[in-house]
Amino acid sequence: MSIDKTPPHIRLDERNHVEKPFLGQLAGLGWKIIDLTDVKQTPAHTGRESFTEVILPAELRRQLRVINPWMEEDQVEEAVKQLTASFPSTNLLENNRHVFHLLLENTSVSENRKTGEKSPTVRFVDFNQRDNNSFVAVCQFKIRVLGTEHHIVPDIVLFVNGLPVVVVECKSPKVHDAIPEAIDQLMRYSEQRGAKGEGSAPLFYYNQFIVATCRQQAKFGTITTRTEKYFYRWADPYPRTVNDLSHGAGSPNDQQRLVAGMLDRDNLLDLIRTFTLFSVNDKGETIKIVGRYQQFRAVKLAVRRLLEGETPRERSGIIWHTQGSGKSLTMMFMVREMYRHATLSHWKVVFVTDRT
Template identity: 40%
Template sequence: MSQDWDEYHLAEKRALDLFQELDYQVYDVEQDDSLPYRESKHQVLLLDKLRESLQRINPWLNENNLNKAVNQIRPAKIQATNLMDANEKVYEKLVQHISLQQDLGKGKKNQTVKYIDYDNPENNEFIALNQYTVYGKEEIRTDITVFINGIPIAVIECKNETTCNQPEEEAINQLQRYQNLRGYEADEGAEKLFYTNQFLVAAWGHSASAAPVGTPTRHFREWKDPYPYTRDDIAELTGREANLQDILLFSIFKKENLLDLIQNFTVFEQEGNDLVKKTARYQQFRAVNKALDRIQTADSLADRNGTVWHTQGSGKSLSMLFLALKLRRLKELNNPTLLIVTDRVDLDRQITATFERCGFPNPKSAGGVEDLREKIKYGSGKTIMTTIHKFQLTAEEQNENKKRSNNEEKN
């Protein structure tokens, strides 16, 4: 291997080496690896891999329903007004699963079909494929494309400071071209590759930044903390000192982290006329998982208390949502009731709308102390929203509460 080749491919090779250590199947075109079969370069999914994975995760699927499941996320079959509309529709199927009718011995009933096994990471097939060529409005060739079960879920564009003056900017610009988001008069790229996409990454050797599909250049962010792991863990895995590129790729693409981020740390929000996809920053990922760990492992109710500090505009409402998503999905917590208290009416409305869009049907609004008592008295699995000012009691209400408390103590 020549020195020039090594320098030009530094960021890409370092990334592929890390995926190898993370136990991905790595297909390297430069090394003449045999690639997964495709009928044509217009085909975005690795269909053979997808069909094999669907059958493995849902072994009861018959051939007819297997074909239906494939077609439901096949870009050519998706009816959408734009890239973000298509991406949201596919995301819901990947996370909420789909339902197909099939007789499993007790008559034809709706059966849940999963594209990804979130509970058992090793039951999925993870592939990192470099130099993936796709035909769209034009031919594009991505540096690294990451697949889960034959579904392309990330594109990584690699640049090097030895050959680029602004490697991050150039990598992101290329990602925007691939998505046909630069606003040029002529269409470009191959946006159907991104219908199933969950992460975009710009990597430049010593560092990297990431964002969801459709994100403007200014919102790409580095990932600086590999929680729940350490830099030493990454160094032990790779045999070299970890830099910021290693930390981001390890933190996002370690298998259990990747599934967690897709399932529990991704939301879509309407901002004006635009649908925006948002994923957690490393601070939110760390805070939510630390909070969840305390809730699950604390010795007493008092030990479950905690505070997460946020600066203004840092995403505290999203942190609440991400934590709520994980709490609701944990089977051992038996579908808990969630109470969300905010200090502004507009924030209460915003969080309520976001919760509804993310699978929390009919969040209830508590009008005050008595109303809250009634709402939490019976059953579980409720999502209750309220604002702090609703609990400013009148003197008469305070006296009634004192009387009630005294009566309860006597009884």
């Protein structure tokens, strides 16, 4: 287990110039902040019984009751077990995909005992009513490495209904190659560097994307993104504009843009439900993809035209892409977004491509 040998003044710089602004911006977006910096942690600080737990179990149970008010205590426990104790394998990607499908496709229990309905749907996330969900950011979330006495402490972990959907690694702007170093740290935490016993893969079973930031630069990827080349900026905080962000004489930094664009609570739910998918790349490898800012903005604006336009001309338009910027993914995301709306869900969509 490696020990953090970062000089104290660099750690302080990371704290004051990266972590604190990140948490402050999240608080402004409606997130509950639990800052455990300089706290002698116990599991109880985050409602856990042990540091081996990677979810916030009390939060999950509470929100299950909010979203599914008909559930009784034994049914809540049954649903919790489906998310925490029933994984298809020990493989990180397979288990991540399993959890993703549960979040989107839901689960069921035998009966709604109040109405008699058989096999009623149990939802872990309410994608239609944001305020039925909880959004908690924990700074310095301590987790025990299984089979050892060691712990990892990710800088910031973001929980939706008690599930750790985003992990953020912060680095001081003074660190050389700050973003590559943060990415390497995230790979260590998720045990993807080839060594066992240096991280907590179960934390990443629930992960939807990861973030590496040093404030001026901030990039996101997924558990299958292992090099900086495929980590991307989030340049446009749509539906906000850059002028909506608090900044000095210069432009907002990358971190401000990413937090406003990806971690706005409504946007985050949309990214999970509509703009995330698993695909097979040219090498035959399964990868997890989260849409980029230009795809998110284009789809949202195009669907708004379809919903609000009163004439064919007002409903039509062109989305222009550069080569390699994800045209096919934009089309897929747009169909998904259309099918969320009752007035568009019956439309037949035709894809015309120039590929053989």
